[in-house]
Amino acid sequence: MKLVLLGSGAFxxxxxxxxxxxxxxxxxxxxxxxxxxxxxRLTPTPVGEWAQAAxxxxxxxxxxxxxxxxxxxxxxxxxxxxxxxxQKLSPALLEGRFAINLHxxxxxxxxxxxxIHHAILAGDAETGNSVITLAERMDAGLVLGQSxxxxxxxxxxxxxxxxxxxxxxxxxxxxxxxxxxxxxxxEPQDETKVTLATKLDKQRDGWVDFKMTASEARCRIxxxxxxxxATVRFKEEDVKLLRARESASAPDAGAEPGTVxxxxxxxxxxxxxxxxxxxxQAPGKAAMPWAAFAQSKGVRAGDVFEGGPR
Numbered sequence: 001m002k003l004v005l006l007g008s009g010a011f012x013x014x015x016x017x018x019x020x021x022x023x024x025x026x027x028x029x030x031x032x033x034x035x036x037x038x039x040x041r042l043t044p045t046p047v048g049e050w051a052q053a054a055x056x057x058x059x060x061x062x063x064x065x066x067x068x069x070x071x072x073x074x075x076x077x078x079x080x081x082x083x084x085x086x087q088k089l090s091p092a093l094l095e096g097r098f099a100i101n102l103h104x105x106x107x108x109x110x111x112x113x114x115x116i117h118h119a120i121l122a123g124d125a126e127t128g129n130s131v132i133t134l135a136e137r138m139d140a141g142l143v144l145g146q147s148x149x150x151x152x153x154x155x156x157x158x159x160x161x162x163x164x165x166x167x168x169x170x171x172x173x174x175x176x177x178x179x180x181x182x183x184x185x186x187e188p189q190d191e192t193k194v195t196l197a198t199k200l201d202k203q204r205d206g207w208v209d210f211k212m213t214a215s216e217a218r219c220r221i222x223x224x225x226x227x228x229x230a231t232v233r234f235k236e237e238d239v240k241l242l243r244a245r246e247s248a249s250a251p252d253a254g255a256e257p258g259t260v261x262x263x264x265x266x267x268x269x270x271x272x273x274x275x276x277x278x279x280x281q282a283p284g285k286a287a288m289p290w291a292a293f294a295q296s297k298g299v300r301a302g303d304v305f306e307g308g309p310r
Contacts, residue, residue: 001078001176002026006064009084010046011165015102017050018169019081023176025056027075029068031086032060047084065090073097079176082134083168089134098179099134102172104164105197106130106146108189111139112197116164117157120223122195123215126150127160129167131175133186142186145178147171153218154245154278156225202228209308210257214246214273221275229281232258233306235297242287243279260303266290268305 005016006029019025028051036043044052044060051058057075061068064087072093080099082089089099105115107130112118119127128148132141147167151160178184208220208230221230221244229240247267255261255269266277281287282296293299 001180002076004029004072004075004077004080005047005051005083006030006072006080006085006089007047007083008045008086011104011161011168012047012083012102013050014165015081015083015168015172016047018173019176020054020056022173026077027072028056028058029064029072029085030058030060032062062087065093069093079179081172081176088138091136094134100131100144100172100175101134101139101141102168103130103132103139104161106148107132107139107143108191108194110195110197113199115197116160117200117223118195118197120151120155120157120160121219123219124151127164129164129171131171140189142188144184144186145171145175154222154243156222156243158226200224200228203310206231207308207310208232208241210268210275210305211271211308214270214275217270217275218244218246221277225279226287230307231310234303237283239283239293239305240281240287241277241279242281244275244277247274247276256304258305258307260299260301260305263294263299263301263303266294 001023003019003023003025004027005025007016008031030045030048033042033044048058048060059068059071064072080097082099082101105119106128110118126148128146130143131145132143135141149163149167206224206228208217210217221241224230225242229242231238231240257269257271259269261267261269261274267274268277277290279287279289280293282293
């Protein structure tokens with residue numbers, strides 16, 4: 001098949017690499033280069049960097065539905081594959097085209113910008129990918145195929161992002177194969193089961209409160225890792241909590257939430273139960289396991305992590 005690929009983020013790369021091997025990619029459309037890093041040097045999107053290295057015809061645009069609509073529509077294609085593109089595509093751009101989108105949730109659950117984070121934040125037991133048609137409303141298209149994956153108790157958003165990205169190629173390939181032999185069976189989404197995965201903000205969302213239950217605190221820490229990261233105050237420093245698990249054997253010491261109740265194991269008291277802090281990041285340091293953090297900071301039982309909205 002001849003394909004046009006519209007994507008920007010790293011989530012798209014495994015699927016696009018597979019499609020480029022198995023099909024003819026006539027055009028890659030991605031967001032423009034943006035300033036990044038401390039030097040604010042213009043940097044291509046992950047998809048833009050891959051397309052350039054692969055020698056594929058590439059269009060970098062922040063106006064796919066406007067100024068650059070015709071160059072995109074004129075590219076020969078049997079299908080358009082949209083993954084982590086970052087722009088809403090207009091009906092005028094999509095008219096008459098078979099366009100599919102890979103979305104990292106089991107739609108209709110978690111429509112929106114941050115489905116992987118919200119699945120963990122909500123304590124979901126499983127998630128997956130959906131391939132859908134494009135619709136006027138966000139992520140509301142017909143479902144053409146899905147894949148499923150369990151969420152493990154210590155999975156972070158970063159872990160799950162990588163695993164779902166690796167699941168994407170087989171699902172997209174299956175949908176395109178079914179399209180080629182006219183075997184697709186589109187299913188409408190159940191609007192009564194829709195949940196929204198709102199975009200996260202570092203200042204608004206980057207916190208955890210140990211007045212939560214241990215289960216809630218664990219979901220929040222893991223669901224916000226590696227970004228925006230649940231940040232707490234410890235010994236006058238902001239510390240990022242990057243991975244945690246709910247303790248099955250926490251001592252019942254009646255400690256105030258946020259108190260270290262076992263410095264060797266990294267157990268911190270919550271409103272009910274305790275979480276074991278597995279990975280943290282101190283200011284100016286790389287992420288480290290609890291044992292290294294505790295040694296470097298001289299952590300003792302009775303020390304306190306101050307959480308809550310910042």
